[in-house]
Amino acid sequence: MIRDFVYSKAKTVKEALDLLEEHKENYKIICGGQSLLILMRQGLVAPANLIDIKSIEELSYINFKPKDGLKIGAATTHSDIEKSSSVKKHYPVLVSMEKNLASVQTRNWGTIGGNLAHGDPAGDPGPVFIALNATVKIANSERERSIPLEEFFIDYFETVLEDGELLLEVQFPVVPPRTATVYEKFNIIKNDQGIVSVAVSITMEKKGSSCKDARIVLGAAASIPIRAKKAEKLLIGQKLNNGLLEKIGKRASKEADPVADIHASEEYRRHLVEALTKRMVRKAWDQARKPAR
Amino acid sequence: MMKKYSVINTPIHNIDGIAKITGRAEYAFDIKLPHMLYGKILRSPYPHAKILKINTKKAEGLTGVKAVVTGKDTLGIKQGIWRRFKELCDEEILARSKVRYIGEPVAAVAAVDEDTAEEALDLIEVEYESLPGVFGPLEAIKQGAPQLHEHAERNINVTRHIEWGDVDEGFKKADHVREDWFRCSSQHHVCMETHNAVASFTPDKKLTVWTSTQSHYYIQVLLSWVLGLRENDVRVISRYTGGGFGSKFELDSAQFCSSLLSMKLFKPVKIILTREEEFMATKRRTPMFYYLRTGVKKDGTFLAKEGRVFTEGGAYTSMGATALYLTGFFQAFPYVWPSYRYDGYRVYTNTAPTSAMRGFGAPQATFCAETQIDLIANDLGIDPIKIRRKNAMYPGYEVPGQATIQSCGLSQCLDKIEKWIKSQGKLPPNRGIGIAAYGFMSGGIFNWFDTPYAFSSAVIQVKIDGKVDLYIGSQDMGQGSNTTMTMICAEELGVQVEDIRLHMGDTESCPVDLGAWGSRETLMQGNAVKMAAAKAKQQIIEYAAAKLSPNIVYDLDIKDRWVHLIARPERGLSYYDVVKEAIRGKDGQPIIARGHYTPHRKGMISPAYSFGVQAVDAEVDPDTGKITLKNCVTAHDCGQVINPLGVKGQLEGAMAMAAGYGFTEDLPMDEGKILNPNLVDYKVLRATEMPETKVIEVETYEPEGPFGAKEAGEGLTNPTAGALGNAVFHATGLSIKNLPITPEKVLEALKEKKKEEKK
Numbered sequence A: 001m002i003r004d005f006v007y008s009k010a011k012t013v014k015e016a017l018d019l020l021e022e023h024k025e026n027y028k029i030i031c032g033g034q035s036l037l038i039l040m041r042q043g044l045v046a047p048a049n050l051i052d053i054k055s056i057e058e059l060s061y062i063n064f065k066p067k068d069g070l071k072i073g074a075a076t077t078h079s080d081i082e083k084s085s086s087v088k089k090h091y092p093v094l095v096s097m098e099k100n101l102a103s104v105q106t107r108n109w110g111t112i113g114g115n116l117a118h119g120d121p122a123g124d125p126g127p128v129f130i131a132l133n134a135t136v137k138i139a140n141s142e143r144e145r146s147i148p149l150e151e152f153f154i155d156y157f158e159t160v161l162e163d164g165e166l167l168l169e170v171q172f173p174v175v176p177p178r179t180a181t182v183y184e185k186f187n188i189i190k191n192d193q194g195i196v197s198v199a200v201s202i203t204m205e206k207k208g209s210s211c212k213d214a215r216i217v218l219g220a221a222a223s224i225p226i227r228a229k230k231a232e233k234l235l236i237g238q239k240l241n242n243g244l245l246e247k248i249g250k251r252a253s254k255e256a257d258p259v260a261d262i263h264a265s266e267e268y269r270r271h272l273v274e275a276l277t278k279r280m281v282r283k284a285w286d287q288a289r290k291p292a293r
Numbered sequence B: 001m002m003k004k005y006s007v008i009n010t011p012i013h014n015i016d017g018i019a020k021i022t023g024r025a026e027y028a029f030d031i032k033l034p035h036m037l038y039g040k041i042l043r044s045p046y047p048h049a050k051i052l053k054i055n056t057k058k059a060e061g062l063t064g065v066k067a068v069v070t071g072k073d074t075l076g077i078k079q080g081i082w083r084r085f086k087e088l089c090d091e092e093i094l095a096r097s098k099v100r101y102i103g104e105p106v107a108a109v110a111a112v113d114e115d116t117a118e119e120a121l122d123l124i125e126v127e128y129e130s131l132p133g134v135f136g137p138l139e140a141i142k143q144g145a146p147q148l149h150e151h152a153e154r155n156i157n158v159t160r161h162i163e164w165g166d167v168d169e170g171f172k173k174a175d176h177v178r179e180d181w182f183r184c185s186s187q188h189h190v191c192m193e194t195h196n197a198v199a200s201f202t203p204d205k206k207l208t209v210w211t212s213t214q215s216h217y218y219i220q221v222l223l224s225w226v227l228g229l230r231e232n233d234v235r236v237i238s239r240y241t242g243g244g245f246g247s248k249f250e251l252d253s254a255q256f257c258s259s260l261l262s263m264k265l266f267k268p269v270k271i272i273l274t275r276e277e278e279f280m281a282t283k284r285r286t287p288m289f290y291y292l293r294t295g296v297k298k299d300g301t302f303l304a305k306e307g308r309v310f311t312e313g314g315a316y317t318s319m320g321a322t323a324l325y326l327t328g329f330f331q332a333f334p335y336v337w338p339s340y341r342y343d344g345y346r347v348y349t350n351t352a353p354t355s356a357m358r359g360f361g362a363p364q365a366t367f368c369a370e371t372q373i374d375l376i377a378n379d380l381g382i383d384p385i386k387i388r389r390k391n392a393m394y395p396g397y398e399v400p401g402q403a404t405i406q407s408c409g410l411s412q413c414l415d416k417i418e419k420w421i422k423s424q425g426k427l428p429p430n431r432g433i434g435i436a437a438y439g440f441m442s443g444g445i446f447n448w449f450d451t452p453y454a455f456s457s458a459v460i461q462v463k464i465d466g467k468v469d470l471y472i473g474s475q476d477m478g479q480g481s482n483t484t485m486t487m488i489c490a491e492e493l494g495v496q497v498e499d500i501r502l503h504m505g506d507t508e509s510c511p512v513d514l515g516a517w518g519s520r521e522t523l524m525q526g527n528a529v530k531m532a533a534a535k536a537k538q539q540i541i542e543y544a545a546a547k548l549s550p551n552i553v554y555d556l557d558i559k560d561r562w563v564h565l566i567a568r569p570e571r572g573l574s575y576y577d578v579v580k581e582a583i584r585g586k587d588g589q590p591i592i593a594r595g596h597y598t599p600h601r602k603g604m605i606s607p608a609y610s611f612g613v614q615a616v617d618a619e620v621d622p623d624t625g626k627i628t629l630k631n632c633v634t635a636h637d638c639g640q641v642i643n644p645l646g647v648k649g650q651l652e653g654a655m656a657m658a659a660g661y662g663f664t665e666d667l668p669m670d671e672g673k674i675l676n677p678n679l680v681d682y683k684v685l686r687a688t689e690m691p692e693t694k695v696i697e698v699e700t701y702e703p704e705g706p707f708g709a710k711e712a713g714e715g716l717t718n719p720t721a722g723a724l725g726n727a728v729f730h731a732t733g734l735s736i737k738n739l740p741i742t743p744e745k746v747l748e749a750l751k752e753k754k755k756e757e758k759k
């Protein structure tokens, strides 16, 4: 049963921030409601005020500029991202990630801001965005701040967002040349949340065939999306071979800190981290090595 | 020559399809009555506890609350569907002194709206004394385990023994003996429409209940019993049922509590179970621990089989006793076993009761049996098809003391599947095709419910314009029986489907049928309908004969609305004209006829059996253990097909359900608490997981069925888990004997195998 609440609808970012300020701790932001309503129905969250930001037009956009990269407004839906031609062209991994995220209905309602703010370690955007080195822009009624997404998540369903703060935008830097970013989640039913997921981004040296930079990000393998930095280090400056790939997989698996639940044991999750990391590193490597478009 | 059938074997869409897809079909869910109240049920948070005290004062004081009922407000009757056996009637529905599973109802509230009712639940104070619980059958049967019911020592609820031939002798003669243990998991029905009811008790002491059920007759009888009303003062209406699969022919908490509340208030009360309640506190498929010992000759001839099973009963009997018998019977299916011994134990546990679910014990039996057969074939180096063909049941075979098989197309099914497998050529690595053979009953012969009525009845009235009113007692829950009955009636009477107006789902106007379970409708209700239609036809023909005045040696028939001489079809009259005259001649009375069916001298189980063989083609990812279904081909003998589209729908639905049982669905628990009572964590297959499916009909003629038809309902759920397991076996060399076959189990087995190989 959903407890009674007072509902307000903001039309602009300013209106929203004022409402947040006004209601202090006793509110919840609702955007697409896809995650929040489940919690409310289960009685796990019972806010006195609900502040709806879904109709704020200035929060719903996808802007790409060759020099600045990509900016996505927090209230942009998964479907909008999935269908955007500029995203498809410059950040194709986001399209494939979105296509496998939840059902069409959830994608039509759910927003990217809501997904990140929800702080679910099994969310798909988190690991992929971190692999793409994304930043988030956050504001309250007084100031604005930007932080790397990597520092955004704190614990299960907990982020750095403070009372009165609104997530405004996700920013993706321009993708360096000879870079490939790939992502796979392991699930049993397609489009379910991942039991484990792995995003890998590899940038090759301008010339030659060794790795210049690598990001390996694990989803649902700890309380937040985490980078397997030691595994990344094994790869940076190196050329990939099967022996190295094995080592990277093993290392990533060690860096994971998964828990057991009804869908998988801790051990199995570790195994999946290893298997998926190997698969994704190999895939990113092969793609990044291809001559530039 | 006229076509043999003008209606039967023509693919037609469900006659209620349009009402359903346009949202006009009125489910109990949709019923709204003036002054209707909403009810909610308080359920036990303990798996095992004494109820010391219930204080409802505060709840009653909440504004908007109209009544609260507890076990004290009931007659305290322990009810059950096995009415012939008193000790198997063990469930009160509203517990009076003891709760035995998490989710057992202890009180119910009626209020002006759902939110108020739910708020009131929080205000009911129940004082429990928690008792130690026991959660698995193997623990519960041990001496000294906590006992659930006073009458059941060592928690043994029911036992079953089946035996024929000389088993010990059989094993002595065997060249090869195999022993295996299996564990079959639970499964939930996941009906789209959760259990719900609107009950309305009026001052004339009559109770009307709109509900979602597979048997309005059972609900009528059970409600009248536990409420102390006359059977026919209870009217149960169930026009549409949003899924049943075995979950909806026992009396449920929504029906009972809404009735009790309505009787107290003389106002309609509606209760709809939430999805969570549905998962936690309605019935589910019976988990089983299976031991099988099997002896065969070197050439693969079956000699002896011994099966022992311990089933997790949960807190009450429900339909579990039937599942225990059927799993034993179908363990020996569909083969010729010269000797067989089965011992089954159903054990009470402090978990949600287990009961009927599509296949009714047979999917478990088939999974274990078919897995073991492939292992035996592998041990002996025999082809899986060949070993099955060698031992297959055949027409006229008698299962000693149990059943006589009349029609049986098993061998043809094996041929078709063998051909399909060969057409696939060599498979890529990590791919495998597994098969499983199966059979099922076309309706049960058992009458533990103790009905004095015929098992099925039908009434027909032909009106002046030739329109036919067909009254049946069976229940369509999506399986398409309304369409099947309409087709059988139209064919027999010689009219078209559009001429039939069907009346069903109401105990007040419909004759008794025991309901849609045990795959009984096509055969049993079908026979009753056919008999009624034949009798109505006879009356029409009498008038036509008078008019046509043919030579007495000619026979008449009706086909496509044409009443004619069989030998000279051009000599005839319009059906419509004859009907008009016939009614005039009957002094204005419509043509009325009745039909009924009860199996007599047809063995212990069923009058007829369906057969089939399924092949599942699956791929296993060696890195993760993940299984992907590629193809599923089923050769199926359901006798004469009535509606090919209906069979296809049944097959695809069964496939999704049974594959889910095989590799994704489960109800994990912690001390009796179900851990995934929602559709995010409970994994039902979706369209994306469905493989290509193909059905090959093998037609036989079943003398006992209407037009030769048999079941196409539950049987199709039997093979898939076994065929899937065998596909994994052929892809990887690993046999997983513990359902569901999850990627994690496959991977563990792969790792074990690698370790073994290193040694």
Ligand SMILES: Cc1cc2nc3c(=O)[nH]c(=O)nc-3n(C[C@H](O)[C@H](O)[C@H](O)COP(=O)(O)OP(=O)(O)OC[C@H]3O[C@@H](n4cnc5c(N)ncnc54)[C@H](O)[C@@H]3O)c2cc1C
Pocket (backbone or CB within 6 Å): A028, A029, A030, A031, A032, A033, A034, A035, A036, A037, A053, A074, A075, A078, A100, A101, A102, A103, A106, A109, A110, A111, A112, A113, A114, A115, A116, A117, A118, A122, A123, A124, A125, A161, A165, A166, A167, A168, A191, A192, A193, A194
């Ligand atoms: C059936 C189902 C399946 C799903 N499967 C997947 C999946 O496979 N992968 C995946 O990644 N996700 C999945 N999800 C989750 C879903 O994608 C996201 O949680 C959803 O996109 C959240 O967006 P929303 O706008 O609906 O957020 P809401 O539900 O409205 O809000 C979620 C949380 O974010 C806060 N919030 C929302 N917007 C802001 C903002 N701008 N600033 C600050 N706080 C904010 C809210 O207060 C709330 O706490 C699934 C969800 C469902 C229901």
